[in-house]
Amino acid sequence: xxxxxxxxxxxxxxxxxxxxxxxxxxxxxxxxxxxxxxxxxxxxxxxxxxxxxxxxxxxxxxxxxxxxxxxxxxxxxxxxxxxxxxxxxxxxxxxxxxxxxxxxxxxxxxxxxxxxxxxxxxxxxxxxxxxxxxxxxxxxxxxxxxxxxxxxxxxxxxxxxxxxxxxxxxxxxxxxxxxxxxxxxxxxxxxxxxxxxxxxxxxxxxxxxxxxxxxxxxxxxxxxxxxxxxxxxxxxxxxxxxxxxxxxxxxxxxxxxxxxxxxxxxxxxxxxxxxxxxx
Amino acid sequence: xxxxxxxxxxxxxxxxxxxxxxxxxxxxxxxxxxxxxxxxxxxxxxxxxxxxxxxxxxxxxxxxxxxxxxxxxxxxxxxxxxxxxxxxxxxxxxxxxxxxxxxxxxxxxxxxxxxxxxxxxxxxxxxxxxxxxxxxxxxxxxxxxxxxxxxxxxxxxxxxxxxxxxxxxxxxxxxxxxxxxxxxxxxxxxxxxxxxxxxxxxxxxxxxxxxxxxxxxxxxxxxxxxxxxxxxxxxxxxxxxxxxxxxxxxxxxxxxxxxxxxxxxxxxxxxxxxxxxxxxxxxxxxxxxxxxxxxxxxxxxxxxxxxxxxxxxxxxxxxxxxxxxxxxx
Amino acid sequence: xxxxxxxxxxxxxxxxxxxxxxxxxxxxxxxxxxxxxxxxxxxxxxxxxxxxxxxxxxxxxxxxxxxxxxxxxxxxxxxxxxxxxxxxxxxxxxxxxxxxxxxxxxxxxxxxxxxxxxxxxxxxxxxxxxxxxxxxxxxxxxxxxxxxxxxxxxxxxxxxxxxxxxxxxxxxxxxxxxxxxxxxxxxxxxxxxxxxxxxxxxxxxxxxxxxxxxxxxxxxxxxxxxxxxxxxxxxxxxxxxxxxxxxxxxxxxxxxxxxxxxxxxxxxxxxxxxxxxxxxxxxxxxxxxxxxxxxxxxxxxxxxxxxxxxxxxxxxxx
Numbered sequence: 014x015x016x017x018x019x020x021x022x023x024x025x026x027x028x029x030x031x032x033x034x035x036x037x038x039x040x041x042x043x044x045x046x047x048x049x050x051x052x053x054x055x056x057x058x059x060x061x062x063x064x065x066x067x068x069x070x071x072x073x074x075x076x077x078x079x080x081x082x083x084x085x086x087x088x089x090x091x092x093x094x095x096x097x098x099x100x101x102x103x104x105x106x107x108x109x110x111x112x113x114x115x116x117x118x119x120x121x122x123x124x125x126x127x128x129x130x131x132x133x134x135x136x137x138x139x140x141x142x143x144x145x146x147x148x149x150x151x152x153x154x155x156x157x158x159x160x161x162x163x164x165x166x167x168x169x170x171x172x173x174x175x176x177x178x179x180x181x182x183x184x185x186x187x188x189x190x191x192x193x194x195x196x197x198x199x200x201x202x203x204x205x206x207x208x209x210x211x212x213x214x215x216x217x218x219x220x221x222x223x224x225x226x227x228x229x230x231x232x233x234x235x236x237x238x239x240x241x242x243x244x245x246x247x248x249x250x251x252x253x254x255x256x257x258x259x260x261x262x263x264x265x266x267x268x269x270x271x272x273x274x275x276x277x278x279x280x281x282x283x284x285x286x287x288x289x290x291x292x
Numbered sequence: 293x294x295x296x297x298x299x300x301x302x303x304x305x306x307x308x309x310x311x312x313x314x315x316x317x318x319x320x321x322x323x324x325x326x327x328x329x330x331x332x333x334x335x336x337x338x339x340x341x342x343x344x345x346x347x348x349x350x351x352x353x354x355x356x357x358x359x360x361x362x363x364x365x366x367x368x369x370x371x372x373x374x375x376x377x378x379x380x381x382x383x384x385x386x387x388x389x390x391x392x393x394x395x396x397x398x399x400x401x402x403x404x405x406x407x408x409x410x411x412x413x414x415x416x417x418x419x420x421x422x423x424x425x426x427x428x429x430x431x432x433x434x435x436x437x438x439x440x441x442x443x444x445x446x447x448x449x450x451x452x453x454x455x456x457x458x459x460x461x462x463x464x465x466x467x468x469x470x471x472x473x474x475x476x477x478x479x480x481x482x483x484x485x486x487x488x489x490x491x492x493x494x495x496x497x498x499x500x501x502x503x504x505x506x507x508x509x510x511x512x513x514x515x516x517x518x519x520x521x522x523x524x525x526x527x528x529x530x531x532x533x534x535x536x537x538x539x540x541x542x543x544x545x546x547x548x549x550x551x552x553x554x555x556x557x558x559x560x561x562x563x564x565x566x567x568x569x570x571x572x573x574x575x576x577x578x579x580x581x582x583x584x585x586x587x588x589x590x591x592x593x594x595x596x597x598x599x600x601x602x603x604x605x606x607x608x609x610x611x612x613x614x615x616x617x618x619x620x621x
Numbered sequence: 622x623x624x625x626x627x628x629x630x631x632x633x634x635x636x637x638x639x640x641x642x643x644x645x646x647x648x649x650x651x652x653x654x655x656x657x658x659x660x661x662x663x664x665x666x667x668x669x670x671x672x673x674x675x676x677x678x679x680x681x682x683x684x685x686x687x688x689x690x691x692x693x694x695x696x697x698x699x700x701x702x703x704x705x706x707x708x709x710x711x712x713x714x715x716x717x718x719x720x721x722x723x724x725x726x727x728x729x730x731x732x733x734x735x736x737x738x739x740x741x742x743x744x745x746x747x748x749x750x751x752x753x754x755x756x757x758x759x760x761x762x763x764x765x766x767x768x769x770x771x772x773x774x775x776x777x778x779x780x781x782x783x784x785x786x787x788x789x790x791x792x793x794x795x796x797x798x799x800x801x802x803x804x805x806x807x808x809x810x811x812x813x814x815x816x817x818x819x820x821x822x823x824x825x826x827x828x829x830x831x832x833x834x835x836x837x838x839x840x841x842x843x844x845x846x847x848x849x850x851x852x853x854x855x856x857x858x859x860x861x862x863x864x865x866x867x868x869x870x871x872x873x874x875x876x877x878x879x880x881x882x883x884x885x886x887x888x889x890x891x892x893x894x895x896x897x898x899x900x901x902x903x904x905x906x907x908x909x910x911x912x913x914x915x916x917x918x919x920x921x922x923x924x925x926x927x928x929x930x931x932x933x934x935x936x937x938x939x
Contacts, residue, residue: 181395187356188388189459190380191413199409203400286399286443341809448894478664478836483880484890505810508839508882549814551839553883555863559818559843564811567781 016283026279032272040088047082053239062255072257075247076237080257084265086239091269094155094224095217101159103213106166111197111205113167114174125171131164137223144232151240154233158220169212173205180204207284211277218273225266241266295368296499297353297386297467298329302362304345304352320571322348324523325362327598330467335493335500337514337531339507339546343571345523346503347391350469353501354388355379384414387460391472393452397444403455404440410459429462432495434488450481454488461492469501474509486513507550511535519543522571522579525598529605539607539616541584578610586611625692626830627653627676627798632689634671636681643898645671647854647906648922649689650932651832653798653847658824658831660845660862662838664877666895667851669834673800675699676832677717678706694797713743716791716829718801722783722808726775733771736790743794758789761826762819781812788819792827799824800832805840817844838881842866850874853896853906855922860931870933873907905935913937 020026044050057077065072071080113124131139143157177183178201186196227233228242236243241262248259303326305319322345330336338346351357353364356376364372364383371382390396397406404426411422430437433454444452453473460468473489474482486509492498504510510517511531518528519542527540538544548562566583569575575582581591590610598608602618609615629651635644646668653659663669674680676691678698691698698710711717719725727735733755740751752771759767762785775783784804791799801820805813821844824831833845841848841862849859850871858871869875876891878884893910896902902909908918917936925932926939 181390181392182398184351184356185388185390185396185456185459186398186413187376188354188380189410189413189463190377190384191409195413200398200401204398286445341811479838479877479880480664480891482882483885483888486882486885487888487890490888506882507810512882512885545811549811551810551813551837551843553838553842553866553878553881555842555866557843559814559821562814564814567779567812567815568809 020279020283023279023282025275026282029272029275029277029279032268033276036088036092036269036272039085040092043086043089047079047085049079049082050086052078052082053086054237056237062251062258064255065257071261072255074244074258075251075255080244080261083239083244084241084261087241087244087262087265088269090151090234090238090240091221091224091266094151094158095220095273098155098158098162098220098224099213099216101155102162102216103166103209105159106163106168107170107202107209109163110167110170111174111201114171115178115193115197115201124167128164128167128171131161132168136161137226140223140227141230141232144227149232149235151234151238154224154227157227157232158223162216162220165212165216166209169208170205173208174201177201177204204286207281210284211281214277214280215274218270218277221273222266222270294332295329296332296366298327298365299353300327300363300365302326302349302352302364303360304348304357305360306348306357318572321523321574322571323352323359324574325595326520326523326525327362328518328525328528330499330501333493333497333499334515335502335513337510337517338501338503338520339505339510339517340520341505341546341568343522343568344520345571346520347471349520350388350471350501350503354386354469355383356388384463385466386469387463387465387467388469389456389460389471389473391475393449393456394444396456397452399444401443402440403442403444403447406455407440407459407462410462414463416463425462426458429458432461432492433458448481449477450485453477453481453485457488457492461496464496465498467499467501469503471503472505473502474504474506482509489513507535507547508552519546522568522574524579524595524608525606526580526609527605527607528598529603533603533605537616539601539605539612539618540580540609541586541615542580545583578608586615624655625652626655626694627651627832628690628692629672629676630690630692632672632675632691633687634675634680634684635687636671636684638899641899644901645684645854645898646675647901648934649851649854649856650925650934651849651856651859653830653832655830656824656828657846658821658833658844660833660835660841660848661851662835662841662848663851664836664895666853666898668854668898669851670802671854672851673802673832673834676800677711677715678703679711708743712739713794714797716794716796716799718784718787718791718799718804720803720806722780722787722804725787726783728775731772731774732778732786736771736786736793739790740793755789755793758792759786761792761823762786762789764789779812780808781815784808784812784816785819788816788823792823792829795827796829798830798832800834802834803836804833806835806837813840814843820844838866838878839883850877853901854898855906856925856934857907858931858933858935860929864930868929870928870931870938871907871935872911872913872937 039046060073060077061075063069063073069079069081071084074080109124113121139161140157143160144154147153147156183196186200224233225242228240229246234240234243244262245259251258302323304323306322307317307319326349338349340346348357352359358376359372363370366383366385371379407426408422411425416422427437430439435451435454474485477485493500502514514531516528517531517534518525521542527543538547545564549564563585569582577592577594578596581587596608596610598606599620600606601620629649632646632649634646635642649672661669686699726732736755737751756767759770764770764782764785805816808816835841845862847860848862848865850857852873858865858874866878869878880890891910896906904920904922905918908914915936923934923936923939925934928938
């Protein structure tokens with residue numbers, strides 16, 4: 014397949030894909046991969062803050078839990094947040110952007126001005142305010158992130174729709190008397206897909222980062238859940254002596270975000286209809 | 293020949309809509325009072341330079357561009373004054389083939405799905421009936437049935453042109469508006485496309501409006517020609533008469549400037565003045581007066597009417613009686 | 622015939638692609654005598670633009686010249702270093718008029734800035750002298766109010782005026798050859814005729830020769846003294862315009878001209894499609910589509926034969 018051949022030539026994109034796939038596998042089989050799956054909730058006061066060893070390769074935390082296991086278990090929360098938040102945001106943002114872009118007049122103007130208001134407030138601050146309002150929990154953090162992330166999709170889809178709306182093939186469809194619904198969802202949407210998919214991929218990394226920040230600030234996951242941002246937060250008072258406690262969850266965040274970004278950039282080049290071949 | 297489609301006093305303003313919280317833009321009179329008729333089975337050429345409004349005229353007749361004023365009649369029935377979707381419903385006998393065939397097809401859709409969609413939109417069913425019609429139209433336009441599986445980027449310019457033709461012909465229209473049907477094609481491909489258009493017209497009994505800037509092609513293909521300049525028709529006549537003895541000074545200039553495959557044509561024979569003004573700044577009175585060698589003061593004052601004169605042609609020029617030895621009818 | 626200013630002999634160029642080696646040019650001969658306008662005509666994929674790039678020395682990096690020479694004013698351009706091409710030839714001894722006047726000028730700089738920059742690369746007469754020369758040129762290309770024009774931006778000019786500016790730019794460094802790549806295909810016919818007239822006048826006034834690339838035989842008939850017809854990377858026929866257009870000899874030229882709407886009666890077209898440069902037919906590349914093809918056409922490419930005022934590469938005239 015042409016798409017794969019082209020993709021495989023892009024080394025950084027392949028690295029991104031490998032990181033993302035590995036993370037997904039780890040998240041899927043976390044309870045079986047983690048050497049001490051029970052450390053999600055159990056504590057062992059006698060094993061507090063042990064440096065990395067053969068027994069605990071990433072050391073142990075302030076409650077004597079295996080950091081390695083908790084990093085593995087934390088990948089679940091990270092990916093769940095990423096997938097749910099980004100799909101939720103797309104579910105809201107994409108149709109709104111399509112409608113606002115295809116229609117003109119007050120409907121379109123109203124939708125886009127609402128979008129602009131959301132975009133004018135930094136996403137993190139808005140998410141923090143919302144999370145505070147809803148009460149700290151991972152579920153509420155996801156709701157807050159979804160409600161603040163959709164305008165990014167609405168903007169992209171709006172711009173793409175505006176561009177495609179005046180394209181010749183849309184005009185040809187209007188000439189055949191195709192309905193607006195058909196033009197928007199069967200024709201404009203697939204043609205607008207490349208930037209949406211790229212944004213969604215990079216957005217997953219971004220969401221993991223933001224969720225970690227919420228966790229760090231105590232607005233996201235609640236103890237004793239294994240969540241990377243929360244872990245970094247808990248480690249603060251044991252730094253710099255227990256460096257492993259902060260370093261490994263931090264590295265996990267970095268690696269996954271990095272992987273999504275590389276993958277997103279690589280996808281930009283391969284989602285192209287000209288790479289389609291008839292069978 | 294019986295009249296099949298007629299437009300009267302058609303005006304189309306483009307742009308200039310009032311937009312929320314933004315500056316208003318003045319509209320452009322892309323089509324400015326055009327009247328013409330299409331007779332059953334003929335090929336009517338609409339000729340003019342870029343920006344003269346010939347494509348907008350086509351889009352307005354099709355109905356995807358709403359007319360600002362004037363009427364469109366199909367078989368004597370008024371089909372104008374309604375919103376674009378209703379207009380398209382009423383004008384299903386009229387179809388339009390875009391100039392840029394590659395851009396007129398959705399790159400993500402295979403040719404088979406694209407053709408099927410045209411039928412689905414127009415309520416043709418069931419599936420077997422649609423498949424039969426698609427196979428027949430592909431044969432009509434000279435494409436292999438395996439083309440159905442292909443994507444637009446896999447086809448050549450000539451094949452794409454045939455696909456866009458097939459997409460409208462599958463709907464069995466009576467009138468096809470062809471917008472620059474051979475622009476961008478190589479000479480040898482252009483010849484085969486022109487031949488196909490001729491054969492299809494004879495076989496399917498079609499009427500064409502042939503929008504083009506290529507006078508050689510128009511001369512070969514059209515029965516009658518309408519010449520447009522800045523949104524207005526300046527002259528219409530039977531093709532042979534128009535090319536032999538143009539009356540309007542613009543037609544004369546256009547014919548003299550058009551390259552022909554004849555050696556020894558003097559580069560300096562014809563008098564050509566200036567370039568067409570922008571459509572946003574159309575001169576008062578006769579729009580051509582700024583470039584016309586025969587312009588007088590009166591030309592700046594009133595817009596000349598399209599007069600019917602002796603040999604069946606129509607001319608919009610204040611001075612035609614002096615320029616042509618013909619009588620007014 | 623007058624002495625040739627540009628002399629392309631048996632040029633063969635190939636470019637490696639993802640799908641294999643593309644033999645873009647397979648033996649092209651071209652001669653441009655002093656003071657004449659030579660049209661190069663052919664359908665898409667015939668190699669016109671590669672020929673132009675080869676003469677200008679701007680072939681893609683991967684391109685390989687397999688054979689041939691490009692003689693210009695006594696030297697072989699293919700043997701010159703890239704630095705020499707930039708300093709002495711391109712934009713100086715050989716001027717270039719691009720296809721699309723709407724894309725060729727940078728919208729954020731005044732036209733004076735852009736045209737003077739070209740001159741600064743190639744001469745050191747000082748800015749005032751350059752400006753005076755440029756105003757002179759703008760007058761020569763019949764641009765209204767040449768002095769003020771230099772301080773205006775590209776969008777303030779119409780398409781025809783922009784093409785005039787670009788023509789002035791091509792002439793700025795007193796070239797001996799001007800290459801025009803479809804300079805009127807973006808213009809309307811009335812504007813096109815004005816530009817063609819201007820080019821015709823400038824060629825004699827500035828004593829330059831011109832290579833005029835086009836796909837339009839009508840424009841060739843209007844402007845060019847000589848014409849060279851290309852098919853799939855081979856030059857097939859070359860000679861005086863009247864001779865070639867009125868009585869073409871090569872079967873491809875005959876069939877192509879018969880496709881022109883001014884000549885076409887049955888609109889037969891040319892059966893088959895253009896040979897791919899990836900797996901080109903052997904010998905004469907037109908033979909798979911040629912009604913007069915013989916077994917010998919598969920063999921080596923036919924040599925050019927001088928027949929009825931023109932050069933033809935076809936075994937029918939051997």
